[in-house]
Amino acid sequence: MISLTEVCAGVSGPSVPSGMVAPMQSRTPPTPPAPRTGGRPRSATADAAILEATRQGLVELGWSKLTLGAVATRAGVAKTTLYRRWAGKSELVVDAVAELFDELELPDRGSLAADIENVVLQFAVLLGRPETKTALMAVVAESTTDEPLRARIRESIVDRQKRLVLAGRERAQRRGELPVEPDAVGAARTADLIFDVIAGAVVHRALVSAEPVDEEWARRFTLLLLGGLAAAAAQT
Amino acid sequence: MISLTEVCAGVSGPSVPSGMVAPMQSRTPPTPPAPRTGGRPRSATADAAILEATRQGLVELGWSKLTLGAVATRAGVAKTTLYRRWAGKSELVVDAVAELFDELELPDRGSLAADIENVVLQFAVLLGRPETKTALMAVVAESTTDEPLRARIRESIVDRQKRLVLAGRERAQRRGELPVEPDAVGAARTADLIFDVIAGAVVHRALVSAEPVDEEWARRFTLLLLGGLAAAAAQT
DNA sequence: GCAGTTACGCTACGGCCCGTAGCGAAAGCC
DNA sequence: GGCTTTCGCTACGGGCCGTAGCGTAACTGC
Structure with a gap:
């Protein structure tokens, strides 16, 4: 997809000229895995499915009754996969609605x-x-x-x-x-x-x-x- | 302490002329028990202790980590007592902060x-x-x-x-x-x-x-x- | 005083969900 | 092909939920 390292480099200060309508850098994936050397890449499909399942779950269950187990099942993904990317329910939901x-x-x-x-x-x-x-x-x-x-x-x-x-x-x-x-x-x-x-x-x-x-x-x-x-x- | 029966009597309609600066009817107790005939009255002391314990719990634990069991313990009250008055965490917390x-x-x-x-x-x-x-x-x-x-x-x-x-x-x-x-x-x-x-x-x-x-x-x-x-x- | 009624404290329980560990298999990079 | 990382799966201890059941306490009306 997109190489993150360079995109993220030097994005510390909120010192954008401010006022530009240009789109912000597009969505950054959750919990960027450390150094990204070789190895099996993360499935972008899974990301999308999880976020979509999260939104559906929010609609049907509401925040408090939404469980991560249910999200994983609905997304067709193992629960452990979900925990590898997001620290908890809050972080996941933020990303889901942020889209x-x-x-x-x-x-x-x-x-x-x-x-x-x-x-x-x-x-x-x-x-x-x-x-x-x-x-x-x-x-x-x-x-x-x-x-x-x-x-x-x-x-x-x-x-x-x-x-x-x-x-x-x-x-x-x-x-x-x-x-x-x-x-x-x-x-x-x-x-x-x-x-x-x-x-x-x-x-x-x-x-x-x-x-x-x-x-x-x-x-x-x-x-x-x-x-x-x-x-x-x-x-x- | 305080006799509740009389305080509770006739607190149904919210039909105040509206606009007056006079204080609203003071706090209504949680989940008014049905007809209030004879029997042991509810402890007003327990109410106050529970609400105070709830606020303390919110300060120390925050909403999500606040458990009703902890509230009951801190208030020196059985958990069942708590459930007799409030349907759940939300209702309890609303009353606690409403004060x-x-x-x-x-x-x-x-x-x-x-x-x-x-x-x-x-x-x-x-x-x-x-x-x-x-x-x-x-x-x-x-x-x-x-x-x-x-x-x-x-x-x-x-x-x-x-x-x-x-x-x-x-x-x-x-x-x-x-x-x-x-x-x-x-x-x-x-x-x-x-x-x-x-x-x-x-x-x-x-x-x-x-x-x-x-x-x-x-x-x-x-x-x-x-x-x-x-x-x-x-x-x- | 005595029955009737309601609240209380306590204990115990099934159930759900959490978050993690430990596998073997899969999918990419060098 | 070896190395690395992710994936799906299963299993588990632990926490909290919300309720049931019991014996006791407090208050009302006769």
């Missing part, structure tokens, strides 16, 4: 308002799926007592969402809808704030309030956020 | 901005505690495949938060900072929206982004939200 977040895109709809509504509705679609519904909150809960897991979630899921926000902002700045903040630190904080507001509001609406994130809600939310952005910009 | 949300208050700070900052920081303090951190997301995740649990969370936790938002809005309207929306349906939707934005943003910042909800963040967030409210009000 769904790869579908996220942000086409240019011509205005900041349209872009925001679009991204909100995309989040909503993802969070409407039963797999993500039950998995996302569970792994985040788990990550509160598991720092490596949190890092994995951030890389695989959160940053993937954040890209959309950054891209949207850059476009809006090009259109003149948003000012270019000269202070890099302040700009980053603003971006973080906006990201937490958007993602947080959608997640809360969809999972906690458990009410639909439809077009009307997206419109009202966008109106609110745009007004806030205008006021915040004026404040500067 | 923490009773501490929420909303003193009048003189302006809408100050009130919002205050409520944000109060949410942040609660979400900063390790018990709530690990428990809240976990039970919400569980509730995606368990409707009764969702209802319990809503009553015990979410509505308790929402009260603060409603109270804050009412105060702001009295001060003239916010317009009184004549349309009841629209007003309710706006309130829901604002609640999801506030609670969602704070939760996302604290648990997903895992960065501090300090005074500076609260200030920036409040600025954003107030601007949005002004714009939304003008739109009407």
Whole structure:
């Protein structure tokens, strides 16, 4: 497939110019086996089957009743194979749902308002799926007592969402809808704030309030956020 | 200690006029035993000990490693006693953390901005505690495949938060900072929206982004939200 | 005081799932 | 062909679940 060593080399700092819409490096396989010299290669088919079986299991059983034994059986794979690649249920599920977040895109709809509504509705679609519904909150809960897991979630899921926000902002700045903040630190904080507001509001609406994130809600939310952005910009 | 019978009597309808800042009916005991005629009463002491032991267990073990057997032992109670009152781990934990949300208050700070900052920081303090951190997301995740649990969370936790938002809005309207929306349906939707934005943003910042909800963040967030409210009000 | 009713502590149990160990066989690299 | 790594399979100890059954404790109503 792809040689990982070179892809992974020098991916430490989050020092990407930020703003580019270019796709992140494509999904990295689970638990890269140490030095990869000779020997029988891991079956990519098995990987795919396991992740798919995980998602199916999440849909039918939910997070808490999902067992790794059942996933292995459904995937047509031995349980030991599964444990060779993932440390536990959390890591596996993160990778399984992370694939769904790869579908996220942000086409240019011509205005900041349209872009925001679009991204909100995309989040909503993802969070409407039963797999993500039950998995996302569970792994985040788990990550509160598991720092490596949190890092994995951030890389695989959160940053993937954040890209959309950054891209949207850059476009809006090009259109003149948003000012270019000269202070890099302040700009980053603003971006973080906006990201937490958007993602947080959608997640809360969809999972906690458990009410639909439809077009009307997206419109009202966008109106609110745009007004806030205008006021915040004026404040500067 | 306390006679439970009278406390339990007539606590069925949630039909409070809604909007009052008066405290909700104080915590209802778990799984009210059916008709409550004669017989040995349940130990209120045991209830308190169990809930406290649950919180301690959450702090030390986290949600996933918390076992009901351990809780019972720590509380000095038989495991069977625990199962007589709560259907499972989720229900128990909801009740345990719900007590923490009773501490929420909303003193009048003189302006809408100050009130919002205050409520944000109060949410942040609660979400900063390790018990709530690990428990809240976990039970919400569980509730995606368990409707009764969702209802319990809503009553015990979410509505308790929402009260603060409603109270804050009412105060702001009295001060003239916010317009009184004549349309009841629209007003309710706006309130829901604002609640999801506030609670969602704070939760996302604290648990997903895992960065501090300090005074500076609260200030920036409040600025954003107030601007949005002004714009939304003008739109009407 | 005495029956009736309910909660309590304790013990014990079958059942499920976990995570690992130990094989022999398969599939690639040199 | 030898070396290396993965794979499927089986088996296992251990933990926790959730319940049943029992004798005892606490409180109510007659």
